[in-house]
Amino acid sequence: MSNFSQTVNQDLSLSEESLQIDYLSGSNLLSNSLDGQDVILGLTQTPKTLPARYFYNQRGSELFEQICELPEYYPTRTEAQILQQYAQEIAQMTGACELVELGSGSSTKTRLLLDAYQALGSKFRYVPIDVSGEILVESARQLRQDYPKLDIQGLVGTYTQAMEKLTPSSFPSRLIFFLGSSLGNFSSQDCDRFFSQIKAALDAGEYFLLGVDLQKPKHLLEAAYNDSQGVTAQFNLNMLEHLNQRFAGNFDPKLFEHWAFYNEEFNQIEMHLRSLQSQTVCLEALNLKIKFEAGETIRTEISRKFDKDEMKQQLQAQGLKPLTVWTDPKQWFGLFLAQKSEVN
Ligand SMILES: C[S@@+](CC[C@H](N)C(=O)[O-])C[C@H]1O[C@@H](n2cnc3c(N)ncnc32)[C@H](O)[C@@H]1O
Incomplete structure (x- = not known):
């Protein structure tokens, strides 16, 4: 298929030709060192945003599987x-x-x-x-x-x-x-x-x-992103844990809350994390300090319809x-x- 000049095989017993997993070099996914430029960019702009891909560490993937089973x-x-x-x-x-x-x-x-x-x-x-x-x-x-x-x-x-x-x-x-x-x-x-x-x-x-x-x-859309069991809220808040893991951070998820609504002007669900108090958070590996006002949000996802x-x-x-x-x-x-x- 493809010629991956810079790939690394993980320990997967991948000796058989018909099963191979390659880690693309440059993705920096072999360690906790995703270079994080997109995080710096998102958290230093107004309003603050983060790329949706940071939902997906192992816990995030497990929570997404649970979301898929929710009635809403x-x-x-x-x-x-x-x-x-x-x-x-x-x-x-x-x-x-x-x-x-x-x-x-x-x-x-x-x-x-x-x-x-x-x-x-x-x-x-x-x-x-x-x-x-x-x-x-x-x-x-x-x-x-x-x-x-x-x-x-x-x-x-x-x-x-x-x-x-x-x-x-x-x-x-x-x-x-x-x-x-x-x-x-x-x-x-x-x-x-x-x-x-x-x-x-x-x-x-x-x-x-x-x-x-x-x-x-709108009511069907908003229900789907605000489920009654709170799994989507956990999924959203888990992004902060993921950033802590990846970038030696000190986000306290208890000091943020999940907020999701349908923005009719743009036909999109928006998911945010809202800071419950004024606070400063540090991502040491990125040499980044982020200040939040009480009530300020980070937009973590748009989901366009x-x-x-x-x-x-x-x-x-x-x-x-x-x-x-x-x-x-x-x-x-x-x-x-x-x-x-x-x-x-
Ligand atoms: C919403 S889930 C969808 C999973 C599955 N395709 C489905 O339809 O149920 C998104 C998947 O894409 C992966 N993902 C998110 N952003 C990505 C990116 N920029 N590049 C590669 N994969 C990404 C996530 O890890 C996750 O497994």
Whole structure:
């Protein structure tokens, strides 16, 4: 598949050729030394922000799995229903493939696709990509048990790092897929940048499968991000623990509270952490002191909610021609299959 000139294999008993996990060098994920420039930038601007990827240490990944099971959190089960219904059609449309998944997490929904490709009978490969090495390794182990013949070539790193490393596939085609509405975490500008990275990682005629959350009434959205068991609040606050671990910090999560609301002007859920008092926090490894006023917030996530037709237009404008959009009966979630155009 790809030629990773600077990769490191972890202790995973990865002697078999068909299971390999590479840690992309430069991601600095082998130690606690993520370089943190994005943290410095986010916490020194007004209003303060942090990149959503810092949700995902091991605890964060576990909490996200719990969120997926919550009664209020409809996206995971709705997208899974759509995949359940249409995975076979997707496999038939794309044919034998290298399946590259961005932000693979537990790879749970992915199994619906793997089953469909397996049923086609032709050879295929699975390339999970995730910034959280812990969850990627754990899910690769589980997939290995359940699909003993599956060729898995995982990459630990960011979307950008991983896509830059992909070289043309040796398979008849490549399908890059991005589920769970993680696209919603990007601003519109970052979305365009991301689509051009996708396009660069595909040859003409290859495929992109995208799952996104669609616009719906505010009360349904706000309930999904303010669950009654408080798991989303724990997930949000865990970002502070993650920063403490990574950057020798002294955030006290008890001095912050979870706050999530739907911003109708921008069609986005915003998750914030609100400081309960005026305080100064230090991230020693970054040589950074951050002052908070009482009530001041850090925005930890945007989760944009999309319009089906606008998304089709945006994909088309980026040279990713939409072939089909599948939705659920309530039209809450959309799964878009696009193909890289021959001429750009
Ligand atoms: C919301 S979860 C979605 C997991 C799974 N795809 C799903 O649909 O349930 C996002 C996943 O993407 C990973 N992730 C977040 N930001 C990332 C980034 N910039 N690069 C690579 N992976 C990232 C996280 O570690 C997490 O496993």
